[in-house]
C-alpha cells in the first residue's frame with residue numbers, strides 16, 4: 001500500500017478543509033463522500049471531481065476503494081460513525097471533539113484496536129509551528145517550572161450561526177455543549193498539552209445572548225497535577241470577535257500565542273523575532289485559512305501512520321485529553337462544586 005484513499009462523512013463547513021488537505025498530501029486521495037443531505041454530497045463530489053457520493057454513510061463504508069474516513073459530522077455522531085467505520089475495516093480520523101462522553105471515546109479506541117485500524121483525533125493546532133516551539137521549550141526546561149497557564153477564546157457567533165436554535169450547534173444532545181466544547185476546546189487542548197494532567201477544576205457557565213440550550217460563555221479555574229494553576233475563558237457572546245490567546249508562564253519566562261502565531265516570547269537570552277523565524281523555518285503546507293493551516297500537517301501524519309504502521313501523533317488517547325477537561329468543567333458548573341480527577 002503506498003496511497004491512502006479517503007472518504008469524507010459529512011459535507012458541511014469543515015469538510016472542504018479536509019478535502020483541500022487531501023489534495024495537498026502526496027500519498028492520499030479523496031475517493032468518496034457521504035452526507036445525509038444528498039444534494040450536499042453530490043455538490044461536494046462534483047466540486048472535487050469524484051464519482052462516488054452517498055446519502056447513507058454505511059454505503060460509503062461498504063466501498064472497497066475507501067481505506068480511511070474523515071468524520072466531519074456533528075459531535076454526537078462521531079462515536080457511532082467511528083465504530084461502524086472500524087468494524088468495516090476503515091482507518092478513522094475524527095473531528096474534534098472525538099466523542100461527547102469519555103465512555104464513547106474509550107469504546108472508539110477499543111473498537112479501532114480490535115479492528116486493527118488507526119484512530120486519529122483532530123486537534124490541528126498542536127501542529128501549528130508556534131505550538132510546536134512552545135512544547136519544545138517546555139520539554140527542554142527553558143520555561144523553568146510551569147506556574148500558570150491561561151486559555152482565552154473570546155469569540156462572537158451570531159444567532160444565524162445557531163440557525164436561531166434549530167441547528168445541532170447549541171443543542172446539548174447533539175453538541176454536548178456550546179462555546180467550550182465547540183470553540184474553546186482547541187485552546188483547552190493546547191493548555192492541557194503544555195501544562196500536563198489536571199488535578200481539579202471549578203467552573204461557571206451561562207447562556208446569555210443566544211437562543212440555545214448550551215452555554216455561550218464559560219469561565220473555569222484549573223489546578224494542574226504539577227501544582228500550577230490555570231484559567232479557561234470561552235465565549236461566543238463577546239464583541240469584537242478576538243483572536244484566541246494562550247499564555248504559558250514558568251519560573252524562567254512567559255510565552256503567548258495569539259491566533260496561531262507567537263505573540264510574546266519572554267525567555268532570557270531568547271527573543272520573539274528569532275523564535276518566529278525559527279518556528280516557521282521549513283514548515284510544510286503554509287497557507288491561510290480560518291481554521292489555521294495545520295489540517296494538512298495532521299492529516300499527512302495520519303496518512304503516514306497508516307503507511308508506516310505506527311500510531312498517529314494525536315491518537316485516540318491523546319484526543320481524550322481535552323475532552324476530559326471540557327467534560328469536567330461542565331460537571332463542575334452543573335453540580336456547583338469542584339471536580340477532582342484521580
Ligand SMILES: NC(=O)c1ccc[n+]([C@@H]2O[C@H](COP(=O)([O-])OP(=O)(O)OC[C@H]3O[C@@H](n4cnc5c(N)ncnc54)[C@H](O)[C@@H]3O)[C@@H](O)[C@H]2O)c1
Pocket residue numbers: 009010011012013014015034035036037040055056057071072073074075077095096097122124182291
Ligand atoms: N478543527 C476545526 O477547526 C473545526 C472547525 C469547524 C468544525 N469542526 C468540527 O467539524 C464537525 C462538523 O462541523 P461543521 O461545522 O462542518 O458542521 P456542519 O453542520 O456544517 O456539517 C455537518 C454535516 O454533516 C451532515 N450530517 C449530519 N448527519 C449525518 C449523517 N447521519 N450522515 C451523513 N452526514 C450527516 C450534515 O448534513 C452536514 O452537512 C464538528 O465536530 C465540528 O466541531 C472542526
